[in-house]
Amino acid sequence: MSQSPAFRPIPLLAEARAEPLPGPRLQKLRRAALQAREQFTQQGPVAAVATCDLITFPYPALFAFSGAALSPAPYVMMTNRMQVVQFVDGLGARRTLLFNPSDYERGQAAPFYRSLRERYGAFVSDKVMSTRHGTVQSHLASLGLTPADVDYIAFDHLHIQDLRGWLGGDGVPPYFPRARLLVQRAEWEMVKDLHPxxxxxxxxxxxxxxxxxxxxxxxxTWLGQGAAILSTPGHTRGNMSLAVATSRDVFIVSENGVSTESYTPLLSAIPGVRRFAEHMGWEVVLNGNTREDSLEQYSSMVVEKLFAGPSSVEPTFVNFHPSSLLTASMLAPGLSPTIVLPAPNFGDVRPSEATRRAA
Structure with a gap:
């Protein structure tokens, strides 16, 4: 395991996180997020980014808005999405990162979704409660990319992920011959020895x-021009977010929230969410399926909110794009998103030089 020499740390946020008390730490993170955003945008825009829908799936409504949403439906529906990001790194090379390339077929082996599938059966699980939009493989082919074009893969956290199909292991050959996984050390150490x-x-x-x-x-971590990974612990200990700068704006991707209104709950039209936020005095509402460190997750969402800034399309909402997006469905009455921002797409994704020469 080794750090790429083309990457470099972003020190401002780390210095703020060193504050031991959670209240003062949040205030320091607010200031640091704005300063880090300014430095980040000065580096120029990313080369290209494409957003690809993978699968729409059920998720407990209790978790999506930390119990704030009022609906008889037990599940919200969410659409898992992958970003294909191309950036020029510190060595001048154009690199390709897949952020959240979920192998959702293998992900069904996670105990939560395995038991859900056993409860409802294959037909209801696959044909009623889920919609497949495309695979990682099919999306890459449609973009003109081959597995050899991919330099890195990364996930905001490792819930429901099986990495063996992409990187090899346990007798499985790797689909991506060159790609390496970018992961926070805290996440990697945690997943090797899980708490029940x-x-x-x-x-x-x-x-x-x-x-x-x-x-x-x-x-x-600054990856290259217009692309960075932010450490946003809380949802898991090693949770992280993708930050991307285009020529228009900055956006953030993670699963700390299930929609942009998670960051502006007073603007939410979902029954219960605004009242809950007002009652609690919260400026963000957590995606709360885990409680490893809710104070940290709240602070991380504030960092995401300030780093992303307002949407250029709907300035009253934050330019946050969930890795698993709250999706309107007849199966989830009263749980449709107040607004869905246009999916992030920018520039032209293209094969690597080596692939083009081989062609």
Missing amino acids: MQAVWFVPGGADVPAERVVLLDGD
Whole structure:
């Protein structure tokens, strides 16, 4: 395991996180997020980004808005999405990152979704409660990319992920011959020895991949022009967010919230959410399926909110794009998003130079 020499740390947020008390730490993070955003945008825009829908799936309504949403439906519907990001790194090379390339077929082995499938059966699970929009493989082909074009893969956290199909391991050949996993050291150490309250969300053995395919990150990391990974702990200990700058704006991707209104709950039209936020005095509402560190998750969402800034399309909402997006469905009455921002797409994704020469 080794750090790519083309990456570099973003020190401002780490310095703020060193504050031991949670209240003062949040105030320091507010200031640091704005300063880090300004430095980030000065580097220029990313080369290209494409957003690809993978699968719409059920998720407990109790978790989506930390119990705030009022609906008889037990589940919200969410659409898992992958971002294909191309950036020029510190060595001048154009790199391709897949952020949240979920292998959702293998992900069904996570105990939570395995038991859900056993409860409802294959037909209801696959034909009624889920909608497949495309696979990682099919989306890459439609963008003109081959597996050899991918330099890195990363996930905001490792819930429901089985990495072996992409990186190899446990007798499975790797689909991506060159790609390395970018993961926070805290997440990687955690997934190797899970607490029983964590294990329900993780695929058994899903992280058993060759060590040389893993790049451990220690906090906020500048990947290249217009692309960064922010450490946003709380949802899991090693949770992280993708930050991307285009020529128009900055956006953030993670699963700390299930919609942009998670960051502006007073604007939410979902029954119960605004009243809950007003009663609690909260400026964000957590995606709360885990309680490893809710104070940290709240602070991380404030960082995301300030780093992203307002949407250029709907300035009253934050330019946050969930990795799993709250999706309107007849199966979830009263749980439709107040607004859905246009999916992030920018520039032209293209194959690597080596692939084009080979063609």
